[in-house]
Amino acid sequence: xxxxxxxxxxxxxxxxxxxxxxxxxxxxxxxxPAEAQILKLxxxxxxxxxxxxxxxxxxxxxxxxxxxxxxxxxxxxxxxLEELRADAREQALTLSEEKRLExxxxxxKAQAEYDxxxxxxxxxxxxxxxMNEQLxxxxxxxxxxxxxxxxxxxxxDLVLDAADGNVIFAVKSLDLTDRVIEILNREAGTAxxxxxx
Numbered sequence: 001x002x003x004x005x006x007x008x009x010x011x012x013x014x015x016x017x018x019x020x021x022x023x024x025x026x027x028x029x030x031x032x033p034a035e036a037q038i039l040k041l042x043x044x045x046x047x048x049x050x051x052x053x054x055x056x057x058x059x060x061x062x063x064x065x066x067x068x069x070x071x072x073x074x075x076x077x078x079x080x081l082e083e084l085r086a087d088a089r090e091q092a093l094t095l096s097e098e099k100r101l102e103x104x105x106x107x108x109k110a111q112a113e114y115d116x117x118x119x120x121x122x123x124x125x126x127x128x129x130x131m132n133e134q135l136x137x138x139x140x141x142x143x144x145x146x147x148x149x150x151x152x153x154x155x156x157d158l159v160l161d162a163a164d165g166n167v168i169f170a171v172k173s174l175d176l177t178d179r180v181i182e183i184l185n186r187e188a189g190t191a192x193x194x195x196x197x
Contacts, residue, residue: 039157042150042176047163049143052181055188059135066131070121077117081110146183150176 050056088103095103121127151159159176160166 040155041158041160041170042156042174043160043162043167043170044147044180045162045175045177046143048177049181049184050139053139053143053184053188055142055184056139059139063132063135067128070128074118074121077114081107081114084110142184142187143180146180146187147176149183150179 050060084107088100088107091103092100119126123129147159150156156176162170162175162177
């Protein structure tokens, strides 16, 4: 069950990464002057940005490596706890009452330490959630800056995010996604797939 909770937490963090980005990118817009009659609109696909922005991919890979290391440590601690329990069960009939109680106390202490470790990493305010939020915030900030830069430079009045369902139809010329990815990757010093650095 703990293993499933750990996998769920890791998957939830990955999903949250895209969901939070979609919500924040969708909020990046400029208001049109009151006298303006025609709005200049654009949209981005934050899911595609996260898939193609090298900094976001690198952040996700760093997060996955940390999760794997924490999972390995958790597995090792769980194995040690199970061995301690098995040892206590095997010796239960041969130990004196005092030694048996001592073994049970060791098992209870090891269980409490393991539970505390799991909560510290996988709990609602654990290190996994904290790290995901930090990495997500960094990526979102960079994406937002580029979207706002394009919107300001080219006088866009509104930029939506297609990934969160706000855009049902739009002509391709309104799609700013490739331009955002290109600028982000250029600023990160990496090449755009099929393009130049």
